[in-house]
Structures are given as C-alpha cells and as structure tokens.
Amino acid sequence: MRLLALENLSKVYHKNTRSETHVLENCSFELNKGDILVISGESGSGKSTFLNITGLLDKVYDGEYTIRGQAVKKLNNNQLAILRNEMFGIVFQDYVLVEHASAYENIIIPLYYSKKYKRKERRHRIREIAQTLKIEDILDKSVSQLSGGQRQRVAIARALINDPDVLLLDEPTSALNPDLALDILKFILSFGQKHHKTIVLVTHDTQTLPNVFNKHYQLIQGKMTLS
Amino acid sequence: MMDALMLGFKDLFKHRRLFFIFEACLLMVCVIIMSASFALIWELDQRSIDTTSLEAYTVIPTSNDMTSNSQLIRKANQLLNKGGRSFFHSEYLTSQIGLTTIIVIDSDLNNLLYNDEEMSQTTYAKIFTKADLGQTLTTFDFPEPTEIGSTDISRFDDRIFESLFEDEVVIVLLNTNHLDKWMENTYGSEIFDLVDNVQFNALDKKNGVVAEFEAIFEDSFLTLQSNNYPNDELRFILLYVFPAVAFVIVALLVALTIMYVSLFKKLYREYTIHLIAGATLRAIYVRNSVFIITLIVLCLFGVSVLNGFELNDIFGIISITLLLIFFIFELLLYVVLKKRNISITLKGED
Numbered sequence: 001m002r003l004l005a006l007e008n009l010s011k012v013y014h015k016n017t018r019s020e021t022h023v024l025e026n027c028s029f030e031l032n033k034g035d036i037l038v039i040s041g042e043s044g045s046g047k048s049t050f051l052n053i054t055g056l057l058d059k060v061y062d063g064e065y066t067i068r069g070q071a072v073k074k075l076n077n078n079q080l081a082i083l084r085n086e087m088f089g090i091v092f093q094d095y096v097l098v099e100h101a102s103a104y105e106n107i108i109i110p111l112y113y114s115k116k117y118k119r120k121e122r123r124h125r126i127r128e129i130a131q132t133l134k135i136e137d138i139l140d141k142s143v144s145q146l147s148g149g150q151r152q153r154v155a156i157a158r159a160l161i162n163d164p165d166v167l168l169l170d171e172p173t174s175a176l177n178p179d180l181a182l183d184i185l186k187f188i189l190s191f192g193q194k195h196h197k198t199i200v201l202v203t204h205d206t207q208t209l210p211n212v213f214n215k216h217y218q219l220i221q222g223k224m225t226l227s
Numbered sequence: 228m229m230d231a232l233m234l235g236f237k238d239l240f241k242h243r244r245l246f247f248i249f250e251a252c253l254l255m256v257c258v259i260i261m262s263a264s265f266a267l268i269w270e271l272d273q274r275s276i277d278t279t280s281l282e283a284y285t286v287i288p289t290s291n292d293m294t295s296n297s298q299l300i301r302k303a304n305q306l307l308n309k310g311g312r313s314f315f316h317s318e319y320l321t322s323q324i325g326l327t328t329i330i331v332i333d334s335d336l337n338n339l340l341y342n343d344e345e346m347s348q349t350t351y352a353k354i355f356t357k358a359d360l361g362q363t364l365t366t367f368d369f370p371e372p373t374e375i376g377s378t379d380i381s382r383f384d385d386r387i388f389e390s391l392f393e394d395e396v397v398i399v400l401l402n403t404n405h406l407d408k409w410m411e412n413t414y415g416s417e418i419f420d421l422v423d424n425v426q427f428n429a430l431d432k433k434n435g436v437v438a439e440f441e442a443i444f445e446d447s448f449l450t451l452q453s454n455n456y457p458n459d460e461l462r463f464i465l466l467y468v469f470p471a472v473a474f475v476i477v478a479l480l481v482a483l484t485i486m487y488v489s490l491f492k493k494l495y496r497e498y499t500i501h502l503i504a505g506a507t508l509r510a511i512y513v514r515n516s517v518f519i520i521t522l523i524v525l526c527l528f529g530v531s532v533l534n535g536f537e538l539n540d541i542f543g544i545i546s547i548t549l550l551l552i553f554f555i556f557e558l559l560l561y562v563v564l565k566k567r568n569i570s571i572t573l574k575g576e577d
C-alpha cells in the first residue's frame with residue numbers, strides 16, 4: 001500500500017538572497033507500508049533536509065507531497081500536528097532531547113498528544129519500550145548525565161513510544177562506536193520488520209549496514225538516484 | 228489540555244526564581260501606578276470640593292506707615308461681608324484670654340451664624356474652643372454656650388487647622404458687621420496676617436469681590452501677589468511626577484520583556500521538541516500562558532490586598548494595565564510561534 005509520495009521535490013534555503021542554497025532538485029520518491037529504505041550521500045548533500053520535509057517539520061519547499069493520497073499542502077496546522085504525532089517517529093542526528101529533563105520525561109512527550117494511549121497506560125507503555133531498549137534503569141536520570149549510547153536509546157524510545165507507522169532515522173548511530181552502532185541498527189531494523197514498520201534510514205556509511213533494506217537511494221548533487 | 232496545563236505549572240515551578248523576580252517587578256509597576264493615580268485622584272477630588280481653584284495672596288509690606296490702618300480695616304470689613312474668608316492670629320486677645328486665639332472672618336459662616344436681624348446688630352462674635360478638631364466644637368456665645376454642628380466646622384478654612392498645633396485654642400468667629408470694632412486694638416501685623424490668609428473662590432471672583440479687594444490694597448502699605456497653589460500641585464503631578472512615573476514603568480516593562488524573552492528562549496527548544504512530537508500550537512499556547520496568567524492573577528491579588536479589596540478607580544486602572552501587559556505578552560508568543568519553522572529552530576541552539 002502506498003503510504004507517502006514526494007514528487008519533483010526541490011528545496012532552496014534562503015531563496016532570493018545572496019546566501020541562496022539549492023539543496024534538493026526535482027527529487028521524486030515513494031514509500032510503501034513495510035518498506036525499509038536507506039538514503040545515503042555525502043555530508044551536506046541534503047539528507048537531513050529531505051528528512052525534515054518528509055517528517056512534516058519543514059513546510060517551505062516546491063513539489064507535491066502526498067500522504068495516504070492526501071496533499072500535505074492542503075492540511076491545516078492541527079491535521080499536521082496529528083500526523084506528526086501518530087504517523088512519524090523521528091530520531092535526529094543529534095538526538096534533540098530536552099536536556100534538563102529526565103529520560104522518562106523525554107520519552108513521554110509524544111504520549112501527551114496521543115489518542116492511541118490513555119493517560120493510565122502511559123507509565124506501562126514507557127516501561128515496556130524502556131525494557132526492549134534496556135534503559136529501564138536510567139529512566140529517572142537527567143538526560144544531560146547520560147552517555148552517548150544511552151541518549152541515543154532514549155531518542156529511539158521517544159520515536160517508538162507512540163507506535164508510529166514510519167520511522168525516520170537520521171544517522172542514528174553516527175556518535176557511537178562501531179560495535180554498538182551495529183547492535184542498535186540491527187535492533188531497529190529487526191524491530192521494524194517484526195512490527196511491519198516503514199523505515200527510512202539516513203546514513204553516509206553504507207559499508208556496515210545489515211542487508212535488510214529493500215531500496216537504497218543515493219543523494220548526489222541534489223538528485224536522488226536509486227542504486 | 229490537562230497535560231498542557233500540567234506542563235505549564237511544571238515550567239513555572241522549574242523557573243520559580245524567575246517567576247518571583249517577575250512578580251516583584253510587576254507588583255512594583257502596580258504599586259507605582261497605584262500611588263500615582265491615588266495622588267492624581269486625590270488632587271482632582273480636592274479641586275472638585277473647591278469647585279474651582281481658589282484665589283490666594285501673598286503680601287509684601289512696602290512701608291511702615293500705619294496711619295491708614297483704620298481706613299483699611301473698615302474697607303476690608305465691608306468687603307469680607309460680601310464674600311471671601313480669612314483668619315488671623317490675635318496677639319491682643321491671646322494675651323487677654325491666655326490661650327492662642329484665632330479670629331476668623333467668613334462671609335458664608337457669617338450669614339449662617341448671625342442670621343437674624345437682632346443678632347447681627349448685637350452679637351459681636353461667637354467663640355469656639357478647639358476641644359477635638361474635626362468633631363463638634365462647643366461655642367461660647369455671649370452669654371449662653373450653644374452647639375455648632377460638625378458640618379459647619381468643615382466650612383472653616385482648612386488652613387486654620389493646619390496652622391494650629393496646640394490642643395487648647397480659642398477660635399473667634401467674628402461677626403463681620405463689627406470687624407472694625409474688633410480690630411481697634413490690633414497692630415499692623417494682624418492686618419498683614421488677615422490679608423495674607425485671605426481666600427476667594429470662583430463665585431467671589433465672579434461677583435467682583437476679588438477686584439474690589441485688590442483695589443483696596445493698591446495704594447496701601449501692602450503689595451499683593453496672587454498665587455494659586457492647589458492648581459500648582461496638580462501641575463506638579465502632571466508635569467513632573469507623571470513623566471517620572473512613566474519612565475520608571477517603561478523601564479520596568481522593558482526589564483519584564485527582556486526577562487520574558489529570555490525565559491521564552493529557554494523554553495522554546497523544548498516547545499519545538501513537543502511540536503515535532505505532535506503538539507498543537509494551542510497546546511503550547513496554553514502551556515506558556517500558565518506562567519503569565521498565574522503571574523497576573525497573583526499580582527491582581529496582591530493589589531487587591533493593598534487596596535483593601537475595594538473595587539474603586541485605582542483597582543480599575545491596575546486591572547486595565549495588567550490586562551494590557553497580558554495581551555502584549557500573548558501577542559508576542561503568538562507572533563513567535565506562528566512565524567518560526569520547526570526544523571530551523573533545532574539548528575545552532577544548545
């Protein structure tokens with residue numbers, strides 16, 4: 001089933017100014033339920049930019065974006081907020097955690113706005129996710145005191161907590177040592193397969209990837225090519 | 228909604244120190260506005276009691292020639308029968324009675340107290356003692372003591388009471404028909420006092436009493452200098468107090484805004500993370516408003532306490548000011564939240 005499609009996507013930062021930067025040019029791409037997809041490209045090629053647009057965080061672009069057949073440009077702010085909450089789970093390159101808050105307080109955030117889980121179920125749901133990611137012991141610690149690997153797992157837990165359809169992962173393992181990185185990647189990919197999640201994994205390093213993805217796009221000079 | 232409120236209170240607790248500084252600043256603004264408007268309202272009230280500004284004089288002696296005294300007194304007597312009021316300290320009576328004695332001449336009171344024909348001819352004066360100022364004064368008439376109601380006392384010139392420090396004072400309310408008789412034994416200084424303390428109101432001015440008064444003293448040994456001090460006070464408030472108050476308020480408001488913006492910057496990253504996770508703008512709005520609404524409600528409560536829980540003009544002024552501050556802050560939040568693009572915010576901030 002077609003989940004989302006982007007057609008002729010172009011992105012220009014600081015349009016019509018001296019620092020105008022063309023990042024993406026006429027990229028087309030589609031995603032079906034259960035797809036596991038890898039996007040690779042050099043640093044600065046626009047991978048994060050692409051993910052921001054896909055995750056409905058950036059509204060300023062040219063091109064057609066449809067989710068389940070609906071044009072994104074026609075959705076209002078509330079509908080976009082609901083989609084962000086129910087459909088996407090995002091793990092950012094630098095995790096983007098609330099630093100002065102505990103791991104628990106970080107992971108719970110999507111549940112505040114969720115209709116999938118009731119207020120009473122929240123605690124249980126967080127324990128459950130924390131257990132699968134082996135972070136149940138650090139839930140009450142402040143995020144700023146955690147190690148890189150722990151922070152990352154907190155970010156992943158937050159992305160998974162509301163049971164999203166699509167996982168957007170922006171170099172989720174860049175800050176980790178190779179062994180741990182591989183462990184985590186394997187975990188996410190097998191988790192995705194098991195729960196029929198759609199996964200978009202952004203990375204610049206395709207050497208160590210486990211061979212479970214079904215599509216691999218490459219971003220080169222603003223163009224997206226299937227490889 | 229419930230979660231947004233809860234998160235709002237959590238934020239408030241987390242930033243409680245800033246909250247208290249904020250509250251203190253806001254209360255300071257309110258107290259300044261309160262006292263400034265209190266001064267203005269009081270001054271305006273004063274003016275409305277007098278109905279208009281009073282005509283008052285400062286006298287400057289220009290010679291020592293006393294020969295024209297009796298002439299002057301007679302004229303002044305006739306004049307103060309028609310309008311105006313004054314008082315002077317009588318050295319002569321003070322030494323006679325043994326108590327500070329103030330002689331009051333007041334055309335209005337005169338009509339009230341010496342109202343019948345016989346009295347106005349035979350009674351020279353009514354004498355009061357200052358048993359308890361602001362209360363009923365006992366009158367010692369010749370020969371029988373009578374009572375004068377407290378409402379009448381308020382008609383005495385305020386300045387009389389201001390100038391009295393002793394508890395035992397005799398006030399002689401002169402029958403102006405006989406002023407010249409009473410003044411026979413006076414010295415120049417008492418006339419000086421009489422002229423110095425004279426006051427005319429708008430009605431006197433309209434009736435030409437003021438012009439007449441000025442004419443009498445034109446060729447005398449005294450020169451008149453007209454001055455209007457109640458008016459001056461209002462001018463002082465409007466010209467100096469209010470700009471100073473406005474300056475302090477603006478400074479405090481700028482400080483408040485700077486603090487608010489810095490708080491907002493602290494929270495903005497967190498708000499963005501919530502927006503990414505699916506928060507609606509409304510949820511963020513509710514969350515952020517908790518801080519400012521609590522602030523204002525507490526402030527309003529503080530003002531009510533200071534104001535004795537009275538719903539008066541001052542409370543109204545403060546409420547309107549706080550409401551304005553509230554709307555400015557909410558507008559600020561609205562502009563910032565609506566304009567920013569979520570993805571951009573994440574870059575380059577802690």
Ligand SMILES: Nc1ncnc2c1ncn2[C@@H]1O[C@H](COP(=O)(O)OP(=O)(O)OP(=O)(O)O)[C@@H](O)[C@H]1O
Pocket residue numbers: 013014021023041042043044045046047048049050093204571574
């Ligand atoms: N907010 C922004 N304003 C202006 N230019 C931007 C902005 N964000 C990204 N860019 C530019 O867009 C280009 C692509 O950036 P992007 O972050 O998408 O690259 P990336 O592929 O994710 O790189 P990396 O592998 O280092 O994460 C870069 O040239 C960058 O300078």
Ligand SMILES: [Mg+2]
Pocket residue numbers: 047048049093170
């Ligand atoms: Mg990137």
